[in-house]
Amino acid sequence: MIPNGSGLLPPPRDATGLAGTGRGEAGRDDAVADDTGLDNAGSNTAGLGPSSEVMADEVTVDWRPSRHARRLLTLAAAGLLLAVLTRNPALAGVAAPPLLILGMARFASTSGHSTSGRGARPGRVSVRVGLTASRMYEGEPVAADVAVKRADGYDIRWVLHPGKGIEPGSATAVNGQAARFAFRVPRWGKREVGIVALTLHDRWRLAEGRVSLILPAVGCYPSPAVQRTEVVLSKLPNRLGEHRARVPGDGTEFAGIREFVPGDRQRAINWPASTRLGRLQVNTFAAERSQDVVLLVDATSDVGTPGESALDLGQRGAAGAARAYLDARDRVGVITYHWGGAHWLAPSLGRRQVYKILDLLLTSDSGYARGAIFSRLPRAALPPGALVVAFSPLLDGRFVEALRDMRERGFALIVVDVLNAAPPVRRRSADVAAARIWHMEQDAIRFSLRELGVPVVAWDGKEPLDLPLAPYTRRRFA
């Protein structure tokens, strides 16, 4: 797992409160683990901390005979039927023990009479469900806590049926009043955690009360790529920030010396230089500015192995870049390009923006955008003079055209090429020729972008983003 690194991005579990569920630390007073003793439920998941309640409800229990009861009934019925048919009392004796057990279970359930003090079967039970986090990064362990009340005296069994894309991290079947199921989401996206089946068994285990609980969906953020350096534009907008501009200003970084003119501050006088030159000299400082950065994610082509596909790399790269530029106090926005349109988020500052960007990136999972039309994005989505960092496998011709158009409109553009797969090739000459043509086409696309002044850097998703971007982070980017 890629470490969070900066102070701007808190650990994902804190994101539960930040990203809109409305539960902060104070909301954890009602944690399921606290009042049900869930800490005993699974020692290997105790490190995940307490959970926040996401559902507490009374649910109807669907009682029905168990499989064991049906088998006993078969034995009894077969014994009695054959006894009558064959006039053999010994076969009636075979039916006696199962009949006794079935009769007793029936008697206890209908009358509520029991030496153990339990009453008739409960028609409704109180169920609570909690999650240790509703948003997490890829591969991070999360736990779902479930607990039932008003089911004393019954054998309780919980079984987790994990949803698609959910990897259980602990046993999926647990006995007891409360249970904790750990799981991981190996790939980003919005995921249904699954269904927890609660089964209540009576003392005789002949009646089963069943309840199905649908666990809430969770959002899994792409693991941010490591990026510690930033590409900085040579022309920065006139806005206070942390990047050293070429123009003099009120920054803290020394830029040079010039002759004193009336109005200069006295404390800026450079006395050694003044003594040497015989005239008053003052220090000048570089202005500090911020820039607008727009991250462009091409979600039209998801090629490659799931988990390492081009879209996965694009998402992780965009998440890492968003974190790096927001750490540098830049305004960062994002545009995700889909078939038929785009989703966008206007550039902004701050910690909340990280999560807004990550939430928007999750919408790339949907495959089809109903948002803005890509060719008519509003000015807020793509402010003039912004640095555009595109993450794309460059397989969609329309996207490449959009990049060319953007460059011709004067945007400073860098393309991070995330294509890490090629079409399968058989040993037939036609296939080999087709593969060569495909590779040549890809080279031509990249060459044409470079000719327009758009650098295209390849990134494999394993190394930090700083490495491919190094030529552009060392000097100012035009």
Place this chain on the structure above:
Amino acid sequence: MTPRPAARLAVVASAVGSRLAALLLGAACVSWTASPLLHTGLAKTALVIAIIAVTAGGLRLAFADIPQPEDQFYLPGYQHAWLMLLALLRTLAWEETAVAATLWLEVQHPVRPWHTFALGAALLGYLLATHIAESGAEAGPLLRGHGRLLVAGACLLALGAGFAMIPAAAPGAGSAVLRVLAAIAMIAAAALVLPE
């Protein structure tokens, strides 16, 4: 923190033990009721069905922990066949079939009350072992909960066998039916009055 190897070994041994016990009890029931081997058509059919059902029930328990894959599209043929076998094992009521076939096989033999008594006890044990194996319930508490009823049931089972050994008061079919009905009535009365 993962469970210690010794604890994990105990859990695995318990699961394997209960499944093996169920299979062995089923096999014992079939072999007990099949001896001496009869060569009539119905007996042979019942024996084959019982063997198949007990084997399939044992396989179902053995493969109980194998999960169904999320996507079953575009699988190779052998994997598809394997999944179909698993579905077949999990869908059909093998234990019920085994019980019915075993009792039918017992009926094919001449009346032998104490043999039937032992078969009844073994069949009940087979069903309990199967339930313990498939539900993961702890055997001790479950059997303690059933203890008194099982003892009472065994007594009634013995009574049934005893009834079968009493010679008919008068020759004819009616007296045999009366003995059966008396046994059933006694069992029903015991089930109604026996305190929990």
